[in-house]
Amino acid sequence: MLTTILYAEDEEDIREIAILAIEAIGGFEVITCHSGVDVIELALKFKPQLILLDVMMPIMDGPTTLLALKQHPDLQSIPVVFLTAKIMNDEVTHFTKLGAIGVIGKPFDPLTLAAQIQTLWDAHYA
């Protein structure tokens, strides 16, 4: 069952909204960070069941973070979802090629964000 999500997003306001959407509305637990650089460390520490990544972040962007996760033997099996404004067909294809299980577009609907994540998670393990 999906309970813990790790979420990396550099925009503080968007992070705030997403946390509310995932925790208050979705009932999941969220651990957050500001950049991809912290993802590996936090993922090893908290063992989230899913990782949600922004694409454009300082220091280490989403795709680079995903590649780093995929190369880590303990983390490579954790499903990754992108939450991004880059949702042109080509971009989505590219993210999926990199190994993301799904892409959720921004602006996202806070009321359905958690449900969207759950659906992707269910489909991945179906």
Add this chain to the structure above:
Amino acid sequence: MPTENLLNTIVNNISDAIITIDAKGIIHTVNTTVEDMFGYSEIELIGKNINILMGKPYREMHDAYLARYLRTGKTRVIGKARELEALRKNGEHFEIELFIHDIGVDVEHRFLGIIRDISQRKHLDKIKSEFVSTVSHELRTPLTSIKGALGIINSEVLGELPPKLKNLTQLAHKNTERLILLVNDLLDVEKIQAGKIDLNFSKVNLTAVVKESIATNQTYASQLKVGIELADFGKDYFVKGDSNRLLQVMANLISNAAKYSPANEVIKITLTRCDNLVQVSVSDNGDGIPPEYRSKIFQKFSQIDASDRRQKGGTGLGLNITKAIVEYHGGTIDFISEVNKGATFFFKLPLWEAITETVALKELSEPLKQNRKNAGTILVLEDDPDIAALLTLMLEQHQFKVISCGLAAHAKQLLITQPFDLITVDIRLPDQDGLSFIKELRKDNQFKDLPIVIVSAEANLVKNQNITSGLHVIDWIEKPINQHRLLNSIDLTLLKHKQHSKILYIEDDADLAKIMTSLLGDEITVISVTTLEAAKETLQQEEFDLVILDIGLPDGTGLDILPVLQSYATITPVIIFSGNHITTDIINKVDAALIKSQATNDELSL
């Protein structure tokens, strides 16, 4: 001041460069602006061939164009403004607008060229586009937060809202959504202008798309108390399309119709087939569109601006985007309307069955592969003398022997009397439909394997340059990438060595290179380079099964690589990937002449 001096002074003070040449392309006079614009002095230019001022590929072609004009009197350039690339003395390429006039002096031909440097304008256009796209992206970030925050507040998960407060937060939420739509539209318009709109083509059930669009827009229409009715349903029509974009087209047409319908009226939607096209029409019973707005309706930011209409909302970009999407699908859009009698918007798309895959590519590659060194004899069946002349010119430059004729009947006679290695066929001929001509040929044992290139003005994307280059296979594909087409062409050319193929991709846009790599999957190794220089170096070190090349590269035109490839012992197929930004005359002409076919393989092999 004597008149002649006065005229000289005027000519020399005009900001356009003015040049006269003779029938051989030799420069006779230049005004002083030419010196400023091109960096050559008058003495350096007089007596030289005009082509030293031209960028590739005009440079090589110009003499031949001139000769053809003098021989046939046929041209596309005289008396019209066109944009192309010129070359300064310091080697810098720049964009110009050129007007040419034939000012025959007595018996001898003279041409007057007026050249305007438009590089600055082009540069500003580009900056503007980039600006709009950056601003739009930047707008989305705060909008995401605002919309999200308001959404959560309105959901009342965090606590119930007093009714008056709720009204206000709902109003704010609704307007955020409007703003997001506007930003999306702006982005779309920029993408369309930059030719970067991305379409994912596949076989799409248009009937299903129309039904889905009715379902999704029902809520909006019922808010306005307007009904939607699909008049002619039941039959499925398939098109080659991007279903999301087609939904966007329908959403635009339906929401417009709903906006302009009086309450308690019904929007009627029909789907009908006419020949090889399927037509979708959306009718409302609104006030109609006054005739004086006809020409403005598909323009950007156009809404009928009468004061009683201003409250209709919307960006005025919808129909502009809709038209572009329909046209990217190879379709057309139009409307009929009478004041006070409503309006009907309709678009037509080619039916799936009628769309061609690259017939030419498949048919051409095999025989020419076997026998590349000896350029063969080609029959050009084309009734437009301009296009026939152009095809002939291009083919002859690559050592093909060309015979052309304008009638199918004539072509049949020629085919019987002498052997041909290939025939190009125009689909629209005066005495017979090109397709039936081809079917006829295919039935005849003698001609059932004769390679055929379809040359027709109908379709828009199938381009085959095979014959002109003397290379193994060259296909012309336009950006935006049509994935299906692209893979198709590559599959065809790589058929022989399907596994572990290696492709060299010459493209200066790193994103595109990434996309291409992911499109092609794991079985194919793609090595991408961004400059000509790097391409040449890589080609010296490794062998490739296929080269895909972009024409506009930072250090020259991709076409320059062709001679390098030709010099190798093994034949490397090439796919040319040209962007919409290539508006040069030559490319246009090649497009106009060589592209385009409108029949399926099945249809042709009957």
